Amino acid sequence: MESPFRDPPPGLKIIETLRLAPDGPVRGDAHLARLARTCATFGVPFDVGRAGDRLSQACWGGADLRARLTVGLDGQVDLETSPLAPGASRWRVRLATGVVAGDPWRRVKTTHRNIYDAARAAMPEGTDEVVFLNDRGEVCEGAITNIFLARDGRLLTPPVESGALPGILRKTLLDDGRAVERALRPPDLMSGEVFVGNSLRGLIAADLIDG
Numbered sequence: 001m002e003s004p005f006r007d008p009p010p011g012l013k014i015i016e017t018l019r020l021a022p023d024g025p026v027r028g029d030a031h032l033a034r035l036a037r038t039c040a041t042f043g044v045p046f047d048v049g050r051a052g053d054r055l056s057q058a059c060w061g062g063a064d065l066r067a068r069l070t071v072g073l074d075g076q077v078d079l080e081t082s083p084l085a086p087g088a089s090r091w092r093v094r095l096a097t098g099v100v101a102g103d104p105w106r107r108v109k110t111t112h113r114n115i116y117d118a119a120r121a122a123m124p125e126g127t128d129e130v131v132f133l134n135d136r137g138e139v140c141e142g143a144i145t146n147i148f149l150a151r152d153g154r155l156l157t158p159p160v161e162s163g164a165l166p167g168i169l170r171k172t173l174l175d176d177g178r179a180v181e182r183a184l185r186p187p188d189l190m191s192g193e194v195f196v197g198n199s200l201r202g203l204i205a206a207d208l209i210d211g
Helices: 028-041 048-058 114-121 168-175 186-190
Strands: 013-021 065-072 077-083 090-100 129-134 139-142 146-151 154-157 179-181 193-198 202-208
Touching: 013 028, 013 048, 028 048, 028 065, 028 168, 048 065, 048 077, 090 114, 090 193, 114 129, 139 186, 146 168, 146 186, 154 168, 168 179, 168 193
Parallel strands: 090 129, 090 202, 154 179
Antiparallel strands: 013 065, 065 077, 129 139, 139 146, 146 154, 146 193, 193 202
């Protein structure tokens, strides 16, 4: 079967964004494992051990950092770090105006994410995130987060089959039994407490803005 990734855009890079705490990368092993899987998908060589050492060496001082680890299709690994600015304790989110169809590129984390970048660039003032739907009207994911709904003492999150990127925080919550997969639709988000989250920021309470 022909790979859906046979014609990558020029300059494509595989990416992982994670938090570096003073005592080490947060969920670093999971991020490196996903990065290795994505590199294998594209046939790109990747040394997990060396990349892990670079992340550990970048941890310093008493402050958390934002780390962006990228791998080019030639195997070139780059690491950028910056101070992790405090985020709002509650986000305002809106439904995206367009739907996300079955594009296989959404299953891998790369710099080929035009639909997400465009949606965030077009967010009205006072909006922190946009929530995408798939072509069946199911909740898919946010531009930079996974979506969670608190109901009956647990978190519901869209399955990968709905179009959700298998995020690292999402996987952690599923593995711990704190979250379960459930297909969700916009009305469901009105029936309980909504959270958005990623490995960098953790779980963030969210208000769904209508309109």
